[in-house]
Amino acid sequence: MKNTYSIRNLIALLLSKIWLIVMITLVFGLGSFLGSKFLISPRYESFTTMYVKNNAVPSEKQEANVDLYDLYASKSLASTYITVLKSNAVMEQIGTRLTELYDIDDLSLVFKVRKNKIAVSSIKRCFSMTAVDQTEVIMITANTLNPEISADMCNILAEIAPDFLIRVVGAGSVEIIDVAKPSSEPVSPDIPLYSLIGTIIGLSFSVFLVLLLDFFDDTIKETETLSEKYKKAILGEIQTMDMGKPKNKKGSKNNSRTATLLTEANIPFNVLESYKTIRSNLMFTLGTTDNRVIAVSSSNPGEGKSTTAANIAIALAQTGSSVLLIDADMRKPVQHKLFKARNADGLSTLIIMRSEKENAVKKDVVHGLDLLTSGPIPPNPSELLASDRFKQLMEEFAGEYDYVIIDTPPVNVVSDAMVMNNYISGVLLVMKYASTTYEALSGAMKQIDLVKANVLGFVMNEVDYSHRSRYYYSKYYGKDGYGYGYGYGYGYRPESEKSEGIID
16 A cells, blocks of 8 residues: 655556556547437527516606616516516416427427326426526527427417516516527537546546555555565566567467576566676675575565576576575476476485485586476475475585575465575565565565574566656666667677676
8 A cells, every 4th residue: 555656656657557547538438429429318409588678657857867767677577577487387388388289299208297288397497597698688498309399488488478477567568589499409418528528537537546556556566665664675676578478389288478597598688687686786695694595485476486596596607606506395396397407306305315416416507507406296395394404405505505596485375485594594585566465575574584584685576667667767778678778789698798608
């Protein structure tokens, strides 16, 4: 849940969800257009105007002010006439005249009809009467679903008004100025206006929805917030390796994207640089300790910790250091698949002494990198990792290699990584961008704190830079993420990278 937003954050957030905003806005706009065009019945308006005259004869003393007197009197009469013309008696008479002109079935489409009589309230709602600019001119407007009925309503009212007003009010008179005519164009709905209103409502709703979803989004996206919350270093961010989906063999049901190692061809330039940054930060972090055994884990499965562990091991080996990568995730081992290595002998057989290190450890899977796969999956992984034999192996490996990287199971799933606390310098936690939640990470941190293990730092995996600061990304990595900003492009590897063993 977010507490504050900056203008920059808001703009970046809205741009990252621009497809959703555009889609919702178009749906609302198109819905308003179609609804107003096909679902709302058109209404037609006709009007007539009448002039109110004062027939009172002024006295001789008032002759000088006759015009002013007539003006005020006429205005007063206009207001009185409007009140009278809105009465139920007038509406009933109009309803009676309409039933003489039209079939009751036609009228029932426009008004509420009860016992072959039009409801007075229904007629009254269709009329509007007002004095034009507060003058003695009265405008009477009728608005219905039928243009002929609208015109007839106005004309009937204008026809019965003089006699009715003289009989009721007993003063003044009215003169008809305009005769109402049927309108050929509907006055409502205003389709362009409704479409515009719908579009604005859709835009507002989509922006509100994006902000609401983001406000309650508990997934980790901002490394700055992460670092401040847990007071731990961010060792690096790794962008999504958009390498496409592999071509499956015939009959294969696995449609997931194959994890990508740094040794594969066409690795994006920015991904290479990300792992170099992690390598540098990790070497700096371990610079004051002799124990360079690192456990790589995550909160939950599917966050990329195995691929990250493999690539960190490769990156360390490219510096000329001797590195051992151990697959200690003996429930769902991955490393033998990543490096296409045999897994008949491995960590499990080595611990129970059914194989020797010479057979279990695969030498130089990458130049400078040895691999100890998990071996056959045992029924008791936690007990094997907590055994004295495993402790002995870790002491031997720590003395033989510059760095030992251990791929461990997710912390929130099993406690395997926690039993290694006495053999490792710390845990490197891998998170997946916009997938790992703060709740899951907090749970993992509590598990680590319980055994008083050291967290070396965090690595954010599968970062989507299109949802973040585009200026920063383009400025640092170049226009497309392959290093064009540095003056060389796709497929090119500088000599320094070739010398580090990166395979083209």
